[in-house]
Amino acid sequence: MTNTGSLPQSIDATSELLNANDYVADRALATVVYLSLKMNRPLFLEGEAGVGKTQIAKTLSEGLDRPLIRLQCYEGLDISTAVYEWNYAAQMIDIRMREASGDTDRDAMEQGIFSERFLIRRPILQALQATDGKAPILLIDELDRTDEAFEAFLLEVLSDFQVTIPELGTIKAEEPPIVIVTTNRTREIHDALKRRCLYHWVDYPDAERELEIVNRKVPNASAELASQVVAYVQKLRKMELFKNPGIAETLDWATALLELDKIALDPQAVSDTLGVLLKYQDDIAAIQGSAGAEILREVQAEARADGAKAGAGKPQL
Numbered sequence: 001m002t003n004t005g006s007l008p009q010s011i012d013a014t015s016e017l018l019n020a021n022d023y024v025a026d027r028a029l030a031t032v033v034y035l036s037l038k039m040n041r042p043l044f045l046e047g048e049a050g051v052g053k054t055q056i057a058k059t060l061s062e063g064l065d066r067p068l069i070r071l072q073c074y075e076g077l078d079i080s081t082a083v084y085e086w087n088y089a090a091q092m093i094d095i096r097m098r099e100a101s102g103d104t105d106r107d108a109m110e111q112g113i114f115s116e117r118f119l120i121r122r123p124i125l126q127a128l129q130a131t132d133g134k135a136p137i138l139l140i141d142e143l144d145r146t147d148e149a150f151e152a153f154l155l156e157v158l159s160d161f162q163v164t165i166p167e168l169g170t171i172k173a174e175e176p177p178i179v180i181v182t183t184n185r186t187r188e189i190h191d192a193l194k195r196r197c198l199y200h201w202v203d204y205p206d207a208e209r210e211l212e213i214v215n216r217k218v219p220n221a222s223a224e225l226a227s228q229v230v231a232y233v234q235k236l237r238k239m240e241l242f243k244n245p246g247i248a249e250t251l252d253w254a255t256a257l258l259e260l261d262k263i264a265l266d267p268q269a270v271s272d273t274l275g276v277l278l279k280y281q282d283d284i285a286a287i288q289g290s291a292g293a294e295i296l297r298e299v300q301a302e303a304r305a306d307g308a309k310a311g312a313g314k315p316q317l
């Protein structure tokens, strides 16, 4: 079992831990994070781009003061990049040296070159062999980009926290790592793998939570700018866009407008900075027309109504 000494002991404590490290989580996410830490089960986070999946692993690494070991997945990712590889060059040198010194015992040579000394540890093995007694965070990022063969391999790792190296045997983690798997759902991940994890769909935040995130991450934005940016983005997400802006884009947009010394949205500023928010020309073209102007009018009208109610900081959606 993992030493749970430094792990949060309740859902509230988990929320606080995330919050203290500038991650604004809703109750459902805090609950599944808490359970995954408590039950020692990998956390499987699925969701659109830029909604804070990868950031969870980074935040836990900071908050729990554990190293973050990241495996970025891509098509063709194989065991030699993800788990381990033999250091062929060093093995060759060792063989030559042995030969030069007249050592020709084949068995000894084989045992020698297939020892841990010649093993190159890649992220998964590193995560299983943590040495300082503190299980690291293993982030398996964007799993949907790999192929099914790799996914099948991960089953052993995620269910037993072990890998088998034919020449060495099975290596089992003394201290199971805290595993976070993320996917953008460009393809379905196999049920067998999901079953070993606790699953959570990371959704776009509601306006209140998104405003809190903007306030945290772009503290210099005026209250009016922050709430208008959030209200605008929330409305954009209700449109039929090809690609909705994520939290990352909201933060970038607020930062860009701040850089331009804006304290509120205006038609010119929105039009000039749409490329920070939307990354497809069709979406930009759609919003630059009357639809975008209408959203802005609504946001400004709501801001005026809020102002009239004196002091209410939240956008009304």
Ligand SMILES: Nc1ncnc2c1ncn2[C@@H]1O[C@H](COP(=O)(O)OP(=O)(O)OP(=O)(O)O)[C@@H](O)[C@H]1O
Residues within 6 Å of the ligand: 022, 023, 024, 025, 047, 048, 049, 050, 051, 052, 053, 054, 055, 056, 182, 184, 213, 217, 247, 248, 251
């Ligand atoms: N709940 C949150 N609280 C604070 N910051 C957040 C939150 N969610 C997202 N962010 C910020 O939004 C940005 C994007 O988050 P992240 O990279 O984790 O998204 P992602 O879901 O992994 O996206 P992708 O699928 O594109 O990899 C980061 O800068 C992160 O700090």
Ligand SMILES: [Mg+2]
Residues within 6 Å of the ligand: 053, 054, 055, 141, 182
């Ligand atoms: Mg990510």
